[in-house]
Amino acid sequence: MHYRRMPIEIESPEEFGYDKVLYNLSESSVSDLNMRELSLSIGDLDLSYIPHRGHPDFRAALAAEAGLQHPDQVLITNGAAGALFIVNSALLTADDHLIVVRPNYATNIEVPRAIGCGISCIDLTFEDKWRLDPQKIADAIRPNTKLISITTPHNPTGMVMTNSEIDAVIALAERHDLFLLVDETYRDAGFNTPYPAVASRSERVISVGSLSKAFGLPGLRTGWLLTQHAALMETFLAAKEMIYISNSALDEAVAWQFYQQKEQFLPAIQEKALRNLDILKRWLQTENRMEAVLPEGGVVCFLRIKPGFQVDMDQFYHVLTHEYQTMVGPGHWFEMPDTYMRIGFGFTSAELFENGLACIGQAL
Numbered sequence: 001m002h003y004r005r006m007p008i009e010i011e012s013p014e015e016f017g018y019d020k021v022l023y024n025l026s027e028s029s030v031s032d033l034n035m036r037e038l039s040l041s042i043g044d045l046d047l048s049y050i051p052h053r054g055h056p057d058f059r060a061a062l063a064a065e066a067g068l069q070h071p072d073q074v075l076i077t078n079g080a081a082g083a084l085f086i087v088n089s090a091l092l093t094a095d096d097h098l099i100v101v102r103p104n105y106a107t108n109i110e111v112p113r114a115i116g117c118g119i120s121c122i123d124l125t126f127e128d129k130w131r132l133d134p135q136k137i138a139d140a141i142r143p144n145t146k147l148i149s150i151t152t153p154h155n156p157t158g159m160v161m162t163n164s165e166i167d168a169v170i171a172l173a174e175r176h177d178l179f180l181l182v183d184e185t186y187r188d189a190g191f192n193t194p195y196p197a198v199a200s201r202s203e204r205v206i207s208v209g210s211l212s213k214a215f216g217l218p219g220l221r222t223g224w225l226l227t228q229h230a231a232l233m234e235t236f237l238a239a240k241e242m243i244y245i246s247n248s249a250l251d252e253a254v255a256w257q258f259y260q261q262k263e264q265f266l267p268a269i270q271e272k273a274l275r276n277l278d279i280l281k282r283w284l285q286t287e288n289r290m291e292a293v294l295p296e297g298g299v300v301c302f303l304r305i306k307p308g309f310q311v312d313m314d315q316f317y318h319v320l321t322h323e324y325q326t327m328v329g330p331g332h333w334f335e336m337p338d339t340y341m342r343i344g345f346g347f348t349s350a351e352l353f354e355n356g357l358a359c360i361g362q363a364l
């Protein structure tokens with residue numbers, strides 16, 4: 001493996017310093033929850049190793065929600081990032097070929113790059129409303145293709161694949177004996193995804209999910225992967241055991257206790273995100289230098305400065321960050337030109353969100 005740090009992590013607000021950002025429109029999750037807001041009973045928790053697959057009741061609940069038959073089709077992981085690392089490193093070697101969507105959450109491309117496998121990126125475009133054409137995946141399949149990797153709801157665009165688009169990609173995976181990784185980390189974030197976890201549809205699919213984005217619990221580092229393929233799950237468990245044996249007893253206890261209360265939190269979280277999305281829509285009607293394909297899922301939108309409007313982008317981001325203390329996700333976090341920028345609408349209050357948008361206009 002050849003590791004290198006990703007710009008999205010080097011420049012992330014937690015590395016830059018939360019105290020230096022007033023209007024944080026760079027986050028891709030809903031507002032962070034605080035321990036005080038949860039009803040927890042962890043005072044007498046044993047700090048032992050815990051079951052390597054994860055708490056059986058937690059896995060049973062996740063399996064039921066996903067439409068899976070058995071708790072052993074669920075593996076609790078160290079966030080969705082941990083799940084993505086396990087899946088990519090377990091399935092890909094330098095001799096294999098991967099088909100992956102771009103732009104994307106950087107890890108979905110950078111982990112395979114670190115492995116050194118062949119990679120075909122399927123580039124989504126603003127002009128195509130960020131939609132993924134399954135035919136482009138079909139055209140990219142090679143004899144050594146092992147894995148197709150897609151993200152829906154998509155980061156950074158908020159595109160959500162339709163049932164029939166997903167079925168078309170699953171059919172390709174089945175026909176060519178490939179595996180299909182579906183990063184579903186944004187399921188339930190902002191919007192409800194209108195179908196169960198994709199892993200419930202075929203043994204060739206691995207779904208990845210997390211508590212981070214939809215519930216504002218990224219600090220718990222708790223996610224999961226789902227697959228009906230028993231032999232593959234055994235390999236994923238072996239990978240997890242080699243990397244960190246089990247999740248942290250403390251994180252997983254909090255995660256499972258939260259999971260049982262999650263329905264109490266979800267409506268207010270989603271309402272806040274959709275209110276901010278309305279603010280964004282109204283702002284776009286008045287800010288005629290920018291345009292966007294509006295998101296159908298998740299809590300991020302990938303805007304761009306209209307082609308033809310000339311801006312010195314380095315200066316723009318410098319002024320935005322340092323003079324206006326406003327942070328967005330610049331295009332280069334996603335291997336796109338910096339005229340594109342990701343705006344997260346689930347994280348800040350309506351007032352901060354509105355002010356942050358106004359600062360973007362001022363900086364422009």
Ligand SMILES: Cc1ncc(COP(=O)(O)O)c(C=O)c1O
Nearest residue numbers: 079080081105155185210212223
């Ligand atoms: C699409 C996607 N997948 C996975 C992750 C990682 O999430 P987690 O905090 O659960 O590791 C992110 C985080 O930004 C993401 O955007």
